[in-house]
Amino acid sequence: MIRTRACDACALRKAKCDRRSPCRRCSAQGLCCTLRRKLSKPGPKGPWARKKLASTKLQNAPPKNSPVGFAEGDQPENLGPPTQDKSNQDAVLAQVQHFLRIYKQDLYSLWPVVDIQKLRTRLRNHSDVAAYAVGTALGAAVLDRLHLLQALNDPDEYPELDSQRLASESETARMKGAYQESPSLDMILSSFFLHIHSANRGQIFKATLLLREAITMAQLLGLDQAGHYAGRSATEAQDRLRIIWLLHITERGHATRFDLPCILHLDSRLPALHADENPFDLLPFLGMVQLFQTFGTAINSFELHDECHLLPAMDMQIQQIPQLLDHSPDSQLVDFLVTKQWMRLILWRRAMFHVELSLNMAAESRSVFFPEQLAEKVVAHISTFPRGVVESHGLGMQMKLADIAISLADVLSCRSGDSEPHEYMRVGSRELLHYLAAFLTSIPNSVNPRLGLLQEKLVRTGWVLPLARLVLPTGESLGRGTEHKTADPLRHVPRGSREPFANL
Secondary structure (H helix, E strand, O other): OOOOOOOHHHHHHOOOOOOOOOOHHHHHHOOOOOOOOOOOOOOOOHHHHHHHHHHHHHHOOOOOOOOOOOOOOOOOOOOOOOOOOHHHHHHHHHHHHHHHHHHHHHHOOOOOOOOHHHHHHHHOOOOOHHHHHHHHHHHHHHHHHHOHHHHOOOOOOOOOOOHHHHHHHHHHHHHHOOHHHOOOHHHHHHHHHHHHHHHHOOOHHHHHHHHHHHHHHHHHHOOOOHHHHOOOOHHHHHHHHHHHHHHHHHHHHHHHHHOOOOOOOOOOOOOOOOOOOOHHHHHHHHHHHHHHHHHHHHHHHHHHHOOHHHHHHHHHHHHOOOOOOOOOOHHHHHHHHHHHHHHHHHHHHHHOOOOOOEOOHHHHHHEOOHHHHHHHHHHHHHOOOOHHHHHOOHHHHHHHHHHHHHHHHHHHHOOOOOOOOOOOOOOOHHHHHHHHHHHHHOOOOOOOOOHHHHHHHHHHHOOOOOHHHOOOOOOOOOOOOOOOOOOOOOOOOOOOOOHHHOOO
16 A cells, blocks of 8 residues: 555655555565654744644643552553653654664674563553653663764664653653562663763762662662572573662672762672673673673672782683673673782772781782773773774773773872983883873873873873874774774883783
8 A cells, every 4th residue: 555655764764765555665674664643734833833843742740640550560541651642652663663773783782681572562552651661661761872973874764863862752652661669670771771871971979879870770679699599490590680780780890980889799609690682792791791890809808808918819800701702792801801900909009007008010900000001001002992892881991991080090100200211212101191192081081080190290291293193994994803003192102112912
């Protein structure tokens, strides 16, 4: 059957529609091909149209008192998604479906907690508020993560693409579902993805509260206790274990960066995580879990038992954590490599005032110059990947790199009398510091709270090379296993200085 006008999804995306039912584009992309939008009168609308629209919205506004007190997993039958206009709701869902595909292809190994097929099925039921809240929150996190506003080939394809709008839709749906009185896995996930969205926008207080909210709901449901998994199927138990471990590693990283206490303490008798279901996507996640588990044990030993003298042993444990496989996604691999070095730095900073440090660089974690060794490894790591892969990790990655740069600047300030003869020495600490600083300051729209402190440290060390002279790697010119040519990050370093990076 040939229709007289384009379907809602094609009209929203400004794509050519063959006007069949369903059309070819919707069928290929798994979208709901509908024709529900109301055609507006052509020509100038005048002030009366706006007044009528405002009156209609006021009449259709939801009541202020929402029902509360639903049990876990129950959904109020009389509540629909927050968008009142059917065409607007379909437009939001079309965007969400697009981001679900991106999540499945590129980000599932990072956050392996959402079953895309089940969520798509639930989203077809317009009365499922919880699914709508999870889908829109996930869409906002994916959009922020991949910077799709800049990456889209056709900027007119999604004219209303905005992560803040998706986040607002999720928050409204959560309030309509009275989520605070009915904690569920869906509400935990929506809080988590809204945390990711808020953190990447620099809303640290809000991000912290959302993460605490997700953790508290998980504790109310008992996900942190071994008894919660008794009698559950293996698949269901693994799904819930991945959620609680994702919250654990996220809180440990967030709390360490912002000097906050951790409130999530997992039962030591929790069942083990497995990757049998999907090894390619789940093995990188298990590697991150093991990394944070070892780091958390070391931090707790320092804080609770004053065992800073165990720094070399703790540092060795982190180094001995198995490397991710080479076929792991680039985003996971660079996160693992940088996070491991950042953790070693945090342990060194926690213990440096309680152990006797050496001036010998060979002493590694017991050396005053330990940050130099870590910075050298980190620069080697991040220059191996396309710049966009590193930047896509958002605020967390930026703060880790800034912490390493700040510690390196502190070491340089203690060596003010050391003038490195650049013409004859290997890559110096100043070049490493300048590279990291240039990388961080060239990130567009950065909300990194460490940049101010880093700038102060740079002034103390005496800035040598302007940022514009440092050519940073780009996604077009760098790739794993390729030789750096035109975008060599060390192209301005004097001759004879690149050898130390060959073996890293």
